Amino acid sequence: EVQLVESGGGLVKPGGSLRLSCAASGFTFSSYSMNWVRQAPGKGLEWVSSISSSSSYIYYADSVKGRFTISRDNAKNSLYLQMNSLRAEDTAVYYCAREEYLDVWGKGTTVTVSS
Amino acid sequence: QSALTQPASVSGSPGQSITISCTGTSSDVGSYNLVSWYQQHPGKAPKLMIYEVSKRPSGVSNRFSGSKSGNTASLTISGLQAEDEADYYCCSYAGVTVFGGGTKLTVL
Numbered sequence: 001e002v003q004l005v006e007s008g009g010g011l012v013k014p015g016g017s018l019r020l021s022c023a024a025s026g027f028t029f030s031s032y033s034m035n036w037v038r039q040a041p042g043k044g045l046e047w048v049s050s051i052s053s054s055s056s057y058i059y060y061a062d063s064v065k066g067r068f069t070i071s072r073d074n075a076k077n078s079l080y081l082q083m084n085s086l087r088a089e090d091t092a093v094y095y096c097a098r099e100e101y102l103d104v105w106g107k108g109t110t111v112t113v114s115s
Numbered sequence: 116q117s118a119l120t121q122p123a124s125v126s127g128s129p130g131q132s133i134t135i136s137c138t139g140t141s142s143d144v145g146s147y148n149l150v151s152w153y154q155q156h157p158g159k160a161p162k163l164m165i166y167e168v169s170k171r172p173s174g175v176s177n178r179f180s181g182s183k184s185g186n187t188a189s190l191t192i193s194g195l196q197a198e199d200e201a202d203y204y205c206c207s208y209a210g211v212t213v214f215g216g217g218t219k220l221t222v223l
Contacts, residue, residue: 035212037161044118045153045161045204047212059211100208101151101166108160 002026002104004096009109016086016113022079022096022106030054030074032099036081038092039108048094049081064090086113119144119205119215126221132193135218137205138186145186147209152181152190155202155217164203165190197222 008020022034036048049060049070058070069082079096093108120138127133137144137152144150148168153161163172165181168188178193192199200222205215 044202044217045155045206045214047206047214050212061211095160097161100149100212101163102153102161102206102208102212103163103166103172105160105162 002098004098004104004106006094006096006106006109009094009111011112011114012086013115014087014113017082017084018086018111020081020083020094020096020109020111022081024077024079024098027098027104029072029077033057034072034079034099035097035102036070036079037095037097037102037105038090038111039095040089040092043092046092050100051079083111086111088113117213119207119213121203121205121215121218123216124219124221126223127192127195128223129195129197131195132191133195133220134192135190135203135205135220137188137190137215139188139207139213140186143207143209143213144183144188147207148183149207149209150181150183150188151206151208152179152188153204153206154199155204157201161204192220195222 003025005023033052035050051070067085071080095108098104152165155161168183169181203218
């Protein structure tokens, strides 16, 4: 079964850091680009970042550029999002999703930025 | 990275057809056939319903169809069913990915 499982969310103070992980299974992870998408409480979907299969191409939304870093370890079938200088507006459910057209999604992990 | 424009809400009765529009620009929706649609039920992860404007993933009902004209993409749901009630999001993934604001579908 194709599956994505996010982890690493939690409560963090403004200015703090958090590292999210996404464990992939059931498909050849190294063959697919991957994405992070977030959804603030009661709001719509917001694309955060994407990384190509070999990490050659990386893109970020303007809202997180310079603060977030996406990476992957194809040997461990894992995707990561390092989030620094967190703000209240980063509070959201963070999903990892496969491929440019986001065909497979995880269930998400919740990040709350609050003092 | 401006969001695509969707109506906030649409509604229809069971058995009817509805269409949700998604308006972008000549730089995203208008230039590439890289538009997708997602269905999201409350508290659940989004589900891919349409990709590359009009292609349906395996397992998605043929009641769901997509099209595009100029800078506007559309999702049509025919034979509305109660379980279709959900939020729907369009997305352009030409280079940088951008979502629409979402449309709440109510089945009356």
